[in-house]
Amino acid sequence: MKTNSSEKARPSETRDRIIDTASRLFYKQGYNLTGINQLINEAAVAKASLYQHFPSKEDLLIAYLTKTSNEWFIGLNDYLAPYVMPKTKVLAAFDLLLDFSETVAFRGCHFQNIISEVPQESEAVRAIIRNHKARMRQFFTDLLSGTDQAEQADAVTVLFEGALIAGQMQQNAWPVQAAHTLLEKLL
Amino acid sequence: MKTNSSEKARPSETRDRIIDTASRLFYKQGYNLTGINQLINEAAVAKASLYQHFPSKEDLLIAYLTKTSNEWFIGLNDYLAPYVMPKTKVLAAFDLLLDFSETVAFRGCHFQNIISEVPQESEAVRAIIRNHKARMRQFFTDLLSGTDQAEQADAVTVLFEGALIAGQMQQNAWPVQAAHTLLEKLL
DNA sequence: GTCTATAGAACGATAGAC
DNA sequence: GTCTATCGTTCTATAGAC
Numbered sequence: 001m002k003t004n005s006s007e008k009a010r011p012s013e014t015r016d017r018i019i020d021t022a023s024r025l026f027y028k029q030g031y032n033l034t035g036i037n038q039l040i041n042e043a044a045v046a047k048a049s050l051y052q053h054f055p056s057k058e059d060l061l062i063a064y065l066t067k068t069s070n071e072w073f074i075g076l077n078d079y080l081a082p083y084v085m086p087k088t089k090v091l092a093a094f095d096l097l098l099d100f101s102e103t104v105a106f107r108g109c110h111f112q113n114i115i116s117e118v119p120q121e122s123e124a125v126r127a128i129i130r131n132h133k134a135r136m137r138q139f140f141t142d143l144l145s146g147t148d149q150a151e152q153a154d155a156v157t158v159l160f161e162g163a164l165i166a167g168q169m170q171q172n173a174w175p176v177q178a179a180h181t182l183l184e185k186l187l
Numbered sequence: 188m189k190t191n192s193s194e195k196a197r198p199s200e201t202r203d204r205i206i207d208t209a210s211r212l213f214y215k216q217g218y219n220l221t222g223i224n225q226l227i228n229e230a231a232v233a234k235a236s237l238y239q240h241f242p243s244k245e246d247l248l249i250a251y252l253t254k255t256s257n258e259w260f261i262g263l264n265d266y267l268a269p270y271v272m273p274k275t276k277v278l279a280a281f282d283l284l285l286d287f288s289e290t291v292a293f294r295g296c297h298f299q300n301i302i303s304e305v306p307q308e309s310e311a312v313r314a315i316i317r318n319h320k321a322r323m324r325q326f327f328t329d330l331l332s333g334t335d336q337a338e339q340a341d342a343v344t345v346l347f348e349g350a351l352i353a354g355q356m357q358q359n360a361w362p363v364q365a366a367h368t369l370l371e372k373l374l
Numbered sequence: 375g376t377c378t379a380t381a382g383a384a385c386g387a388t389a390g391a392c
Numbered sequence: 393g394t395c396t397a398t399c400g401t402t403c404t405a406t407a408g409a410c
Contacts, residue, residue, distance in 0.1 A: 119220060
């Protein structure tokens with residue numbers, strides 16, 4: 001019998017530290033510009049420990065994207081919980097986007113940033129990104145279904161993505177605000 | 188006096204071949220995933236020739252982005268030339284976006300793709316990207332100024348950027364079409 | 375002589391993997 | 393820590409054009 005309380009899928013403090021450090025570095029300086037050595041130094045783990053938990057750098061990328069996606073939707077739901085009307089919830093989602101963009105200093109979207117960093121053949125990675133964004137589209141679709149603006153869900157999705165990337169490229173909040181202003185008028 | 192017909196920036200077939208190959212490879216597989224050796228092999232130039240024309244890989248990146256930006260706006264103006272009404276021109280810009288996206292198999296925007304590939308310190312590169320996108324914003328602003336929808340120029344810009352990146356991530360034309368549909372209604 | 379190109383060895387640094 | 397591979401870069405040496 002092992003001395004540990006559970007024998008599999010134990011949270012593992014080391015594993016968490018690796019993912020957290022990877023999240024920070026991949027987002028801040030990019031995936032390809034983040035080396036394994038910097039990663040283990042800042043996470044304060046042994047190189048062997050990293051490859052114990054993640055067979056390859058790409059597996060670590062997948063773990064990072066998966067966790068970030070899950071946490072994003074939790075945060076989104078929490079943020080919108082106080083609001084009741086669907087259209088108000090949609091507008092609140094863009095308020096959250098403004099908060100997020102300013103908090104991260106307009107570094108853009110975790111998922112958009114990765115899409116051009118991985119080879120075409122990394123289907124596992126691309127699938128996660130595609131699914132995350134498909135969930136966002138579904139999120140707006142569900143919100144607006146039953147309202148008189150159900151057919152605008154895709155446009156809202158496009159505005160959301162555009163506000164993210166344009167804010168990043170201009171290092172400015174005007175894209176989010178322009179999207180917000182249009183939606184106030186539209187919805 | 189030099190024997191050459193012009194003393195600077197002579198076309199140089201070799202230089203063109205390097206830039207053309209860089210454009211193709213940087214766009215197709217990404218900047219960081221394209222190595223110097225592959226580049227010179229496919230361009231069929233000597234390594235010394237590359238470094239003769241471009242002191243560093245980043246200088247080549249800058250040349251590629253600059254050329255791509257100039258050609259984009261030429262193509263844009265050509266495409267819109269047959270149209271007269273400002274609002275029709277705006278819609279036509281999204282038609283061009285659809286053509287472009289399908290032609291390149293939804294590989295996204297040359298400039299959006301690079302932004303997350305270069306370090307924060309590469310200010311020269313980031314400035315080119317920022318300026319290119321600022322020109323797009325100005326383009327829509329100029330088009331719509333004098334119409335009754337002048338205040339929607341920023342929203343149009345955000346829709347354009349969003350259609351680009353969302354199309355890439357979903358590998359699908361629906362984002363461009365959703366943007367187009369909304370604009371038909373809005374303008 | 376001068377310019378532009380060629381081919382290719384070799385540099386130090388760093389990559390991801392074990 | 394050690395491995396091998398590859399990165400961007402520098403360098404030597406050579407050849408043809410004007």
